[in-house]
Amino acid sequence: MTTDTAPRLASVPEPARPPRPGARLRLRLRPGAGRQMHGGPLTYLVLTVAALFSLFPLYWTVVAASTSNTRITQTPPPFLPGSNLAHNLKEAYTQVHMGTALANTFLVAGTVALATVLFATLAGFAFAKLEFTGRNVLLMLVIGTMMVPPQLGVVPLFMLMSDIGWSNELPAVIMPTLVSAFGVFFMRQYLAEALPTELVEAARVDGAHSLRIFWHVVLPVARPAMAVLGMLTFVQSWNDLFWPMIALNSDNPTVQVALSQLGQGYVPDRSVIMAGALLGTLPLLLLFTVLGKQIVGGIMQGAVKG
Amino acid sequence: MATSTLTDTPAPPPAPESHAPRRQRSLRYWLDFRAAPYAYVAPFFAVFAAFGLYPLIYTGWISLHEVELGTQDQRTWVGLDNYTTMLGDDRFWKALTNTFTIGVISTVPQLLMALGLAHLLNYKLRASAFWRVAILTPYATSVAAGTLVFALVFGRDFGMINWFLDVFGVSPIDWEAGRWTSQIAIATIVTWRWTGYNALIYLAAMQAVPNELYEASAIDGASRWQQFRKVTVPSLRPTILFTIVVSTIGATQLFGEPLLFGGTAGARGGTDGQYQTLGVLLYQQGWGLFHLGRAAAIAWAMFLILVAIAAVHALITRLLRRA
Amino acid sequence: MLTVHKRTRRSTALTVSAILLATLATACGDDGDDSGDGGKVTLNLGLFGTMPYEEAGLFEEYESLHPDIKIKYTSPSDEQNYYRTLQTRLAANSGLADIQAVEVGRIREVVETHAAKFTDMSKAPGVKEGDWLPWKWQQAKAADGKVIGLGTDIGPMALCYRKDMFAKAGLPSDREQVAALWESGWDGYVEAGKKFKADYPDDGVAFMDTASGLYNAMIASSEKQYYDADGKVIYKDNDLVTKAWDLSTEAAEAGLTAKLRQFDTAWDQGFSNSRFATVVCPAWMTAHISDKAGEANKGKWDIAAPPAGANWGGSFLTVPSGGKHVKEAQELAAWLTAPEQQAKLFAKNGLFPSSSKAMEAPEVSGATLEYFDGAPSGKIFSESATSIPVTVLGPKDGAIKDNVSNGIQLVEQQGKDPDDAWKSTVETIDKDVLG
The missing domain is CATH 3.40.190.10 (Periplasmic binding protein-like II)
Structure with missing residues (x-):
C-alpha cells in the first residue's frame, strides 16, 4: 500500500553525457535553444486545441452539473451552463456525505503529504549523502517496493486494520500511506545532485550532529523538492480510490469513495452526479488556479534535478 | 526499474577520514555517524514492514490456498492450483492482451503528443504559463471524476461524441460494447489525464539541452524539424525511456478507468470482458466473486510482469549507455 | 551529557511528529459513534440500495417512541459493494453495524456460512412467525432452526x-x-x-x-x-x-x-x-x-x-450477535418489519409487504399509484x-x-x-x- 501514492513523476536519469562536476548545475539551468525561437501561428493553433481538449471535459462537468437530468440526455447536448448548479451541488452534498468527505480528504491528504515529505527527506538525505553498510541494498529495496501493485495486500491489510480497531477510521487510510517509496527515491535523487557533498562534510568537520546538518544544511536546499513532493502527494492522496473504498464505510468516506458511490446507480440524477464530481475536484482545481505556475515550475524542476 | 540511475550519480566520497584527526571523534560522533543513517531510513521501513511487506507476504501465502472473502478463517491448502487455474483460464490471457493493447493505445499517442506539445511549449510564447497550467489541469482530476464525465460523453444513446458523429451522418457507435471502441474510449481517458503531465516533464528535459548543440546544428544549416529530430530527441532519450517505463507500470496496473467506465458491467470488464484488464480481473475475482486465493495469484502475476519490465528497462539502459 | 541530550532531542522530534500525526488523525476520524449523547443508545444500521425507512419517517417515529434510542444508518447505493463490505466484516467479525440488511439473493449464503455470527430473530421480543409469508420466513432459517433475519419486503x-x-x-x-x-x-x-x-x-x-x-x-x-x-x-x-x-x-x-x-x-x-x-x-x-x-x-x-x-428481490434485517446493543437492535428490527410498518412502507414507497397480515391492510390492498395513471397497484401486486x-x-x-x-x-x-x-x-x- 505504500506504493499506490507514487505519483508518476519522472525522476529523469542523467543524460548520457560525460559528467562535469561543478559545471553541471549551471549548465542545466541555462535555457535551451528552442526557447529563443518564437512560436508561429500554427503553434498557437495546436496549443489551443490541446488546451481545449484538456479543459473541455471539466467545462462540460460544470455544464452538466448546472442543468437537469433530462437536459443532459437530450440532443443536441447542452453546451452552456444552466441555472440548476446550486440546487444540484446541494443535492450531491447531502446525498453522499460530501461535507464529511471533503473534511476527511483534506485531513488525510494533508497528513499524508506532510508525513511523506518529512520521512522521504530524512531517508533521501541518508541515502544520498550518508555512508552506511547496506545502503545500496536498502535503496534497491525501496525502489523494489514501487513495483508492488497496490491491490496486492489489501485483504490482510483490512484484517490488520480491524484488529487494531481502525476499520472505518481515517488512520486506516492514513497510516499505510505515511511513507512513499517514490518520495524517498525522489528526494534521494534530488539531494544527491542539489546538495554539494562538500557542504555536508564541512558541517561535519565543524562537529555538527547529523540531525543538525539535516536541519541547517539539507532542509534549505531540499525545500523546492519538498514542496513539489508534498504537492504531488497531496494530489495523489486526494485522488486515491482503491484502498479507501475497502477501508471506509459510506458514512465516513473520502471524496473519491463518495464519488464512486454517486457513479454506481440508484442516484436519480445525472446532473447531481456531475455536481458531485465537480465538488470533489473543485478544491484541487482551485489549487491549480492559484498555484498553477508554481506547480508547473515545481514539476519541471523536479524532473530536471531528480 | 531505476537501478541504472543508482550507479549514475556519483556516490558520496568515503568517510571524511582525512579531514579531522581521529582522536577528536567521541562516541557520540561515532554513534551519530554509524546509527543516524539507519534512524533516518527507519520510518520508511517500519511503515512499509507493517502496512506493505506483511500484507504482501501474507497475500503470497493466501495465493497457495483456497480462500473465500466471507470465510477467511477456513483455508484449504491447494499448492499452485490457483496459478494453474489462472494460466488455464482464457480470461487471464484476454485480460493480459487487453492490458497490453490498452497500454499501447494509451501510452504511445500520449507520449508522442506530449513530446510534440513540449516542443511547442519550448518556443517563446505569449502567456506561456497559461498553456502549461491548462494542459496540466486534467492531472488534478481524479480517475473517478474524469471517468464519470467520459462515460457520459461516450454514451451510446445520448453521448456527445455520437451526437457529433451524427452531425456528419455517421451512425451511432456503441462505444462500450465493442472491443476496440471501448479500449479506445478508456485509452482516451488515460491519455487525457497524463499527456500534459508528460509534456511538462519533456519540456523540462528540453530546457536542459545545452545551447551549444543547437548552435552547432544551426551552423550546419539544420531546419527546425531536423533540430528536433537530430538534437532534441536524442538528448531526451533517457527521459523518454523513463516516461515509457513509468507509463508502462501505470498501464499494467490500470484499474479505475475500466472499472468505472463499465458501469454495472465494469467489474467484469464489459459483457464479454472486452476491456477487462489484469487489475480489474484481480478485483473481480477477489471482490466481485470473493475468491481471495485466486486474486492473490493474479496479484503476484502482475508483480512478476512488472519485475520483467524493470529488467528489460535496465537492459535497454545499459545497452544505450554502451552505444 | 550533551550526547544524551542531543540524541534525546532527535528521537523526541521523531516520536513527537509520529504521535502528532497519529492523534491528529484519530481525533478527527472519530465523531462518537458509540453510546454518547447523555446515556442515549445509538443504533447503527447497514442498509443498501433504496430502503426508504428514513424517507418514510420511520426512524423519526421510532426515536420519538423510544427517546433513549438514536438511529444512524448508511446506505450505499450498490448492493454488490455493500455485500462485499459485509462479507469482509463478517470474516473479520468486526466493524459490523447493529443491524445489517441482506438481500434475498445472498440470504442463503449468509445463512449457510455465517449463521453463528447472528442472533436468532425468531426469539426476539415481539416477533411472531405467523406475521410473515411462510416462504419468506423459511428463507432466513438455518438448518438448526435459527432464523437470522426478518423479512422486510418482497417483490411480486x-x-x-x-x-x-x-x-x-x-x-x-x-x-x-x-x-x-x-x-x-x-x-x-x-x-x-x-x-x-x-x-x-x-x-x-x-x-x-x-x-x-x-x-x-x-x-x-x-x-x-x-x-x-x-x-x-x-x-x-x-x-x-x-x-x-x-x-x-x-x-x-x-x-x-x-x-x-x-x-x-x-x-x-x-x-x-x-x-x-x-x-x-x-x-x-x-x-x-x-x-x-x-x-x-x-x-x-x-x-x-x-x-x-x-418474486424479484426483497430483503432481510439481521442483528449480528457481536454488537454492543443486541437487545435494542432486535427490538428495532422487529418494529421495522412489523405488519404496521410494512404497510406504511408500501403506501409511501411501494415496497410490498412480506407480511401476510400487512397485505390485508386496506392501505395495501386498496392502494393506487397516481403516476401510473391510477393503476390499482395494491390489487395487482x-x-x-x-x-x-x-x-x-x-x-x-x-x-x-x-x-x-x-x-x-x-x-x-x-x-x-x-x-x-x-x-x-x-x-x-x-x-x-x-x-
Missing part, C-alpha cells in the same frame, strides 16, 4: 408498460386487455413484442428494456431455479432455465430489446427518454420508474398483471404475490443469475450465437461461481 412482479406507445403500435392499452395479451404465458409477451416492433413508427423505441429482465421474470416464476431441494446445482438440467434462455435470446435476436443493462446509467436514461415500452416490474421498481422517467412521462405508464406470479411459488433457494443464486444475465447480453449486445453464449456462460459459472 407485474408488467409496467407505456400506454401511449401501445396505442401507437395498434395494441390495446387498457390494463385488463393488455394483460390478456400474455395470458397464455411469456410467449404471448414476446409475440406482442413482435407485433409492436412491426407496427411502431419509431425504430428507436424497443418493446422491452432488456432480455435479461424477461429471463429473470421467467425463472422467478418457477419453483426450482438453480438448486434442488437437496442443495444440488441443477440449472444446466432445468428445462425452465433452457426455456427462459431460449425465449429471451429469441427476443434479443428479434430486436425487441433496447440492448441495455438494468441499473446502468443508460438504462435510467432510457426511462427519461422513452426508449422502451415495457419493463418487468416488481413492486419496488414502480418508485424507480416514476423517479427516472420523471414528471414528463407521468400518466403514460400503466401496470398490467404478469403472465405468471413471481397482491394477486401476483399470492401466486408466487415457494422457490428453492441456494447460496449462489445471485451470482448464477448475474452470470446468466450477462450471457444473455452476449447475444443481445455482442451479437453472439445463443449456443456459443450459453456454452461460455456455463463455463464461467463453473469456474467463477461453483469452482
Whole structure:
C-alpha cells in the first residue's frame, strides 16, 4: 500500500553525457535553444486545441452539473451552463456525505503529504549523502517496493486494520500511506545532485550532529523538492480510490469513495452526479488556479534535478 | 526499474577520514555517524514492514490456498492450483492482451503528443504559463471524476461524441460494447489525464539541452524539424525511456478507468470482458466473486510482469549507455 | 551529557511528529459513534440500495417512541459493494453495524456460512412467525432452526408498460386487455413484442428494456431455479432455465430489446427518454420508474398483471450477535418489519409487504399509484404475490443469475450465437461461481 501514492513523476536519469562536476548545475539551468525561437501561428493553433481538449471535459462537468437530468440526455447536448448548479451541488452534498468527505480528504491528504515529505527527506538525505553498510541494498529495496501493485495486500491489510480497531477510521487510510517509496527515491535523487557533498562534510568537520546538518544544511536546499513532493502527494492522496473504498464505510468516506458511490446507480440524477464530481475536484482545481505556475515550475524542476 | 540511475550519480566520497584527526571523534560522533543513517531510513521501513511487506507476504501465502472473502478463517491448502487455474483460464490471457493493447493505445499517442506539445511549449510564447497550467489541469482530476464525465460523453444513446458523429451522418457507435471502441474510449481517458503531465516533464528535459548543440546544428544549416529530430530527441532519450517505463507500470496496473467506465458491467470488464484488464480481473475475482486465493495469484502475476519490465528497462539502459 | 541530550532531542522530534500525526488523525476520524449523547443508545444500521425507512419517517417515529434510542444508518447505493463490505466484516467479525440488511439473493449464503455470527430473530421480543409469508420466513432459517433475519419486503412482479406507445403500435392499452395479451404465458409477451416492433413508427423505441429482465421474470416464476431441494446445482438440467434462455435470446435476436443493462446509467436514461415500452416490474421498481422517467412521462405508464406470479428481490434485517446493543437492535428490527410498518412502507414507497397480515391492510390492498395513471397497484401486486411459488433457494443464486444475465447480453449486445453464449456462460459459472 505504500506504493499506490507514487505519483508518476519522472525522476529523469542523467543524460548520457560525460559528467562535469561543478559545471553541471549551471549548465542545466541555462535555457535551451528552442526557447529563443518564437512560436508561429500554427503553434498557437495546436496549443489551443490541446488546451481545449484538456479543459473541455471539466467545462462540460460544470455544464452538466448546472442543468437537469433530462437536459443532459437530450440532443443536441447542452453546451452552456444552466441555472440548476446550486440546487444540484446541494443535492450531491447531502446525498453522499460530501461535507464529511471533503473534511476527511483534506485531513488525510494533508497528513499524508506532510508525513511523506518529512520521512522521504530524512531517508533521501541518508541515502544520498550518508555512508552506511547496506545502503545500496536498502535503496534497491525501496525502489523494489514501487513495483508492488497496490491491490496486492489489501485483504490482510483490512484484517490488520480491524484488529487494531481502525476499520472505518481515517488512520486506516492514513497510516499505510505515511511513507512513499517514490518520495524517498525522489528526494534521494534530488539531494544527491542539489546538495554539494562538500557542504555536508564541512558541517561535519565543524562537529555538527547529523540531525543538525539535516536541519541547517539539507532542509534549505531540499525545500523546492519538498514542496513539489508534498504537492504531488497531496494530489495523489486526494485522488486515491482503491484502498479507501475497502477501508471506509459510506458514512465516513473520502471524496473519491463518495464519488464512486454517486457513479454506481440508484442516484436519480445525472446532473447531481456531475455536481458531485465537480465538488470533489473543485478544491484541487482551485489549487491549480492559484498555484498553477508554481506547480508547473515545481514539476519541471523536479524532473530536471531528480 | 531505476537501478541504472543508482550507479549514475556519483556516490558520496568515503568517510571524511582525512579531514579531522581521529582522536577528536567521541562516541557520540561515532554513534551519530554509524546509527543516524539507519534512524533516518527507519520510518520508511517500519511503515512499509507493517502496512506493505506483511500484507504482501501474507497475500503470497493466501495465493497457495483456497480462500473465500466471507470465510477467511477456513483455508484449504491447494499448492499452485490457483496459478494453474489462472494460466488455464482464457480470461487471464484476454485480460493480459487487453492490458497490453490498452497500454499501447494509451501510452504511445500520449507520449508522442506530449513530446510534440513540449516542443511547442519550448518556443517563446505569449502567456506561456497559461498553456502549461491548462494542459496540466486534467492531472488534478481524479480517475473517478474524469471517468464519470467520459462515460457520459461516450454514451451510446445520448453521448456527445455520437451526437457529433451524427452531425456528419455517421451512425451511432456503441462505444462500450465493442472491443476496440471501448479500449479506445478508456485509452482516451488515460491519455487525457497524463499527456500534459508528460509534456511538462519533456519540456523540462528540453530546457536542459545545452545551447551549444543547437548552435552547432544551426551552423550546419539544420531546419527546425531536423533540430528536433537530430538534437532534441536524442538528448531526451533517457527521459523518454523513463516516461515509457513509468507509463508502462501505470498501464499494467490500470484499474479505475475500466472499472468505472463499465458501469454495472465494469467489474467484469464489459459483457464479454472486452476491456477487462489484469487489475480489474484481480478485483473481480477477489471482490466481485470473493475468491481471495485466486486474486492473490493474479496479484503476484502482475508483480512478476512488472519485475520483467524493470529488467528489460535496465537492459535497454545499459545497452544505450554502451552505444 | 550533551550526547544524551542531543540524541534525546532527535528521537523526541521523531516520536513527537509520529504521535502528532497519529492523534491528529484519530481525533478527527472519530465523531462518537458509540453510546454518547447523555446515556442515549445509538443504533447503527447497514442498509443498501433504496430502503426508504428514513424517507418514510420511520426512524423519526421510532426515536420519538423510544427517546433513549438514536438511529444512524448508511446506505450505499450498490448492493454488490455493500455485500462485499459485509462479507469482509463478517470474516473479520468486526466493524459490523447493529443491524445489517441482506438481500434475498445472498440470504442463503449468509445463512449457510455465517449463521453463528447472528442472533436468532425468531426469539426476539415481539416477533411472531405467523406475521410473515411462510416462504419468506423459511428463507432466513438455518438448518438448526435459527432464523437470522426478518423479512422486510418482497417483490411480486407485474408488467409496467407505456400506454401511449401501445396505442401507437395498434395494441390495446387498457390494463385488463393488455394483460390478456400474455395470458397464455411469456410467449404471448414476446409475440406482442413482435407485433409492436412491426407496427411502431419509431425504430428507436424497443418493446422491452432488456432480455435479461424477461429471463429473470421467467425463472422467478418457477419453483426450482438453480438448486434442488437437496442443495444440488441443477440449472444446466432445468428445462425452465433452457426455456427462459431460449425465449429471451429469441427476443434479443428479434430486436425487441433496447440492448441495455438494468441499473446502468443508460438504462435510467432510457426511462427519461422513452426508449422502451415495457419493463418487468416488481413492486419496488414502480418508485424507480416514476423517479427516472420523471414528471414528463407521468400518466403514460400503466401496470398490467404478469403472465405468471413471481418474486424479484426483497430483503432481510439481521442483528449480528457481536454488537454492543443486541437487545435494542432486535427490538428495532422487529418494529421495522412489523405488519404496521410494512404497510406504511408500501403506501409511501411501494415496497410490498412480506407480511401476510400487512397485505390485508386496506392501505395495501386498496392502494393506487397516481403516476401510473391510477393503476390499482395494491390489487395487482397482491394477486401476483399470492401466486408466487415457494422457490428453492441456494447460496449462489445471485451470482448464477448475474452470470446468466450477462450471457444473455452476449447475444443481445455482442451479437453472439445463443449456443456459443450459453456454452461460455456455463463455463464461467463453473469456474467463477461453483469452482
